[in-house]
Amino acid sequence: MIQQVEPWVVLSFCAAIFFIGFAGVLIRRNILVVLMCIELMLNAVNLTFVTFSKELQHLGGQMSVLFIITVAAAESAVGLALVIAMFRTLRGVDTDQIRLLRE
Amino acid sequence: MIALIPLFPLIGFLINGSWYAFVQAAPGRRKAGSGITGAIATMAILGSFVVSCLLFLQLQGLPPESRVLEQTLFPWMTFAGFKLDMAFRLDSLSTLFTLVVSGVGTLIHIYSIGYMSHDATPGKFFAYLNLFCFAMLMLVLGASLPILFLGWEGVGLCSYLLIGYWYSDPEKASAGKKAFVVNRVGDFGFLLGMFLIFTAFGTLDFEALRSAIVHGGHAALPEGVAVTTVTAICLLLFVGCMGKSAQIPLYVWLPDAMAGPTPVSALIHAATMVTSGIYMVARLNFLYSLSPTAMAVVAAVGGVTAFFAATIAITQKDIKKVLAYSTVSQLGYMFLACGVGAFTAGVFHVITHAFFKALLFLGAGSVIHGMHEEQDIMKMGGLRAKMPVTFATFALGWLAICGIPPFSGFFSKDEILWLAFSSEHGSVLLWGLGALTAVMTAFYMTRLFTLTFLGKPRFSEAHGEKHGHGHGHGDDHSHGHAPAGVHESPFSMTGPLQVLALLSLIGGFMGIPHMSWLEHWLAPVIPAHQATGHVAAEMEWVLMGVSVAGAALGIFLAIRLYADLELPRQFATKWAGLYRVLFNKWYVDELYERTLVRPIHALSQGLWKNFDVAVIDRIVLSFGRASQWSGQTVRTIQTGSIQFYALVLLIGIVLSVGYLIYGLA
Numbered sequence: 210m211i212q213q214v215e216p217w218v219v220l221s222f223c224a225a226i227f228f229i230g231f232a233g234v235l236i237r238r239n240i241l242v243v244l245m246c247i248e249l250m251l252n253a254v255n256l257t258f259v260t261f262s263k264e265l266q267h268l269g270g271q272m273s274v275l276f277i278i279t280v281a282a283a284e285s286a287v288g289l290a291l292v293i294a295m296f297r298t299l300r301g302v303d304t305d306q307i308r309l310l311r312e
Numbered sequence: 313m314i315a316l317i318p319l320f321p322l323i324g325f326l327i328n329g330s331w332y333a334f335v336q337a338a339p340g341r342r343k344a345g346s347g348i349t350g351a352i353a354t355m356a357i358l359g360s361f362v363v364s365c366l367l368f369l370q371l372q373g374l375p376p377e378s379r380v381l382e383q384t385l386f387p388w389m390t391f392a393g394f395k396l397d398m399a400f401r402l403d404s405l406s407t408l409f410t411l412v413v414s415g416v417g418t419l420i421h422i423y424s425i426g427y428m429s430h431d432a433t434p435g436k437f438f439a440y441l442n443l444f445c446f447a448m449l450m451l452v453l454g455a456s457l458p459i460l461f462l463g464w465e466g467v468g469l470c471s472y473l474l475i476g477y478w479y480s481d482p483e484k485a486s487a488g489k490k491a492f493v494v495n496r497v498g499d500f501g502f503l504l505g506m507f508l509i510f511t512a513f514g515t516l517d518f519e520a521l522r523s524a525i526v527h528g529g530h531a532a533l534p535e536g537v538a539v540t541t542v543t544a545i546c547l548l549l550f551v552g553c554m555g556k557s558a559q560i561p562l563y564v565w566l567p568d569a570m571a572g573p574t575p576v577s578a579l580i581h582a583a584t585m586v587t588s589g590i591y592m593v594a595r596l597n598f599l600y601s602l603s604p605t606a607m608a609v610v611a612a613v614g615g616v617t618a619f620f621a622a623t624i625a626i627t628q629k630d631i632k633k634v635l636a637y638s639t640v641s642q643l644g645y646m647f648l649a650c651g652v653g654a655f656t657a658g659v660f661h662v663i664t665h666a667f668f669k670a671l672l673f674l675g676a677g678s679v680i681h682g683m684h685e686e687q688d689i690m691k692m693g694g695l696r697a698k699m700p701v702t703f704a705t706f707a708l709g710w711l712a713i714c715g716i717p718p719f720s721g722f723f724s725k726d727e728i729l730w731l732a733f734s735s736e737h738g739s740v741l742l743w744g745l746g747a748l749t750a751v752m753t754a755f756y757m758t759r760l761f762t763l764t765f766l767g768k769p770r771f772s773e774a775h776g777e778k779h780g781h782g783h784g785h786g787d788d789h790s791h792g793h794a795p796a797g798v799h800e801s802p803f804s805m806t807g808p809l810q811v812l813a814l815l816s817l818i819g820g821f822m823g824i825p826h827m828s829w830l831e832h833w834l835a836p837v838i839p840a841h842q843a844t845g846h847v848a849a850e851m852e853w854v855l856m857g858v859s860v861a862g863a864a865l866g867i868f869l870a871i872r873l874y875a876d877l878e879l880p881r882q883f884a885t886k887w888a889g890l891y892r893v894l895f896n897k898w899y900v901d902e903l904y905e906r907t908l909v910r911p912i913h914a915l916s917q918g919l920w921k922n923f924d925v926a927v928i929d930r931i932v933l934s935f936g937r938a939s940q941w942s943g944q945t946v947r948t949i950q951t952g953s954i955q956f957y958a959l960v961l962l963i964g965i966v967l968s969v970g971y972l973i974y975g976l977a
């Protein structure tokens with residue numbers, strides 16, 4: 210018999226990944242890494258959805274996951290395009306450089 | 313159909329005005345010449361004249377007591393207890409004014425085509441001129457005081473625009489402003505009078521007012537209205553007339569108004585607009601006749617103005633200034649007539665004056681045009697040979713204003729003088745004032761005429777130097793040497809002069825004493841003057857003889873005196889004090905400057921610096937400073953760093969989720 214993984218284990222794992230990602234967003238200055246961290250956060254949320262979907266026997270969670278994956282793909286495309294545009298204008302990918310709205 | 317009369321000039325104004333404003337106003341864009349814009353404007357006012365004539369004939373076909381045409385366009389204002397329609401009414405009084413305004417207006421429009429041919433923006437000029445005609449026609453056609461007031465303000469605006477037409481010259485621009493401001497003083501009185509009429513009678517419609525007062529041909533006070541109220545109404549309205557019709561003490565703007573183009577002086581500041589005060593008094597004659605005090609004031613102000621302005625006119629050197637003071641003086645005459653109850657005579661003089669004064673102004677314009685903008689009569693002379701048509705027509709106007717029979721001015725002026733003497737409101741004093749003014753009028757007009765047209769030319773040197781012509785720069789600047797370019801005006805200018813000359817010649821026959829067509833015609837609006845018993849009928853002939861003799865004396869003196877310029881010069885040095893006072897116009901402008909303009913200016917300065925800047929501005933600015941300061945303070949948290957924002961976001965989410973979970977429980 211296959212040992213069932215306890216939901217709290219999975220959820221703790223998800224939370225850990227989410228906050229690792231969030232910490233990356235807050236701390237790292239390289240925008241590519243920031244984007245990757247956002248992906249990390251998204252996938253942590255995906256995993257949470259799947260967990261609850263299984264626990265609650267409800268397919269809505271898995272539906273959401275599919276949506277999130279799709280939107281995340283689009284978002285990364287746009288994000289990378291923005292990064293390229295930023296690199297072209299600022300010759301750099303450092304988030305400290307994009308403070309133009311301050312003044 | 314009545315609405316067509318003011319509508320045509322309005323259309324002309326819209327065409328010329330929008331064409332100028334939207335198509336040609338751009339700098340560097342070629343402006344349309346005076347030919348095409350003038351043709352549009354002339355067609356418009358000519359249309360008004362044709363309609364006026366048709367309606368005049370229609371009125372003539374009606375029986376005298378029902379000679380009224382009305383047209384209500386739309387309800388204008390409706391409040392509780394107050395209803396005002398945009399309504400026009402044409403009766404025997406207003407039809408005369410529409411004929412004069414559109415008729416003389418048409419002639420002056422044609423004249424302007426020639427006169428403004430060298431102007432840079434004739435489109436604008438003709439648009440203003442049409443707008444003026446629209447407002448003036450609305451003024452005389454309005455069925456109630458507010459409509460009249462609309463026109464009243466409209467002509468004031470056009471007067472301002474046209475006086476300051478050459479606005480790049482600061483002096484001319486400020487002359488326009490002066491006219492506007494002085495008229496505002498008068499309008500204040502007008503408005504108050506209008507309010508008082510409404511409080512006392514509950515209506516502003518002329519016909520309703522009339523039926524409230526006149527019963528069976530007799531004017532009587534309605535119940536509950538005191539004589540003092542009527543006196544106050546009449547005097548307040550007369551303050552409006554003082555402004556618009558240039559009477560003491562508000563006459564000062566009219567001589568300055570000569571800064572405008574000469575056709576404007578002829579149309580607005582001699583023939584039509586300035587007579588609107590007389591029109592209003594004549595229109596409300598039933599009201600004025602109720603108040604002997606108001607009548608006395610009107611007569612006194614009119615008489616004194618007539619005399620006072622004539623004294624100034626004697627010494628002026630600018631051809632247009634002389635005519636301007638003459639206009640003030642003649643307007644005084646008209647008010648003198650109204651004040652002694654001779655409203656018909658006043659209206660009669662309005663009409664004849666419109667003919668001969670328009671003629672004189674246009675003649676002066678022709679001279680100025682021919683002399684290349686020279687206006688000083690001391691630098692003219694001998695123009696008879698150079699400008700024969702102008703000379704001949706001007707001579708007719710001169711004889712008319714002097715009151716030589718059978719020219720038009722004789723009839724109207726004599727009627728006024730006779731009634732000033734014989735009417736129940738009149739007196740020997742008023743007659744004497746009028747008669748003396750008549751002598752002075754003959755004198756200064758002859759002076760003007762002699763200096764301009766007769767004698768030897770005095771312009772060759774000054775003129776030649778001024779324009780740098782190569783002429784006459786030899787050893788002698790002999791007299792009789794004409795500078796190049798003093799020329800007769802084109803036909804578009806002399807044509808209207810000839811028509812007006814004809815009218816000045818025959819215009820008086822509509823009011824021959826004792827068989828006056830005019831008095832008969834105006835009888836439905838202005839009750840015919842009752843023959844008074846206390847003066848013998850033979851006196852009329854005696855007085856007529858006296859006034860003609862007076863005019864002849866004035867002419868004779870002036871011709872003798874100004875045949876040689878040495879004689880007047882001696883007079884001027886002999887009575888230097890008097891001459892200086894007259895030449896400086898009794899120092900009235902300086903007096904107003906000292907007593908009114910400067911104190912008000914000082915007061916405004918004080919309020920500006922001590923109240924506006926020190927108090928109001930400080931309050932307003934402190935609001936601005938407060939928001940600036942708070943903005944500066946709060947903006948420090950806006951670092952521009954996304955990651956800082958994300959951190960704040962996280963904290964916010966944590967707090968709000970924490971609140972949702974634990975705080976609500």
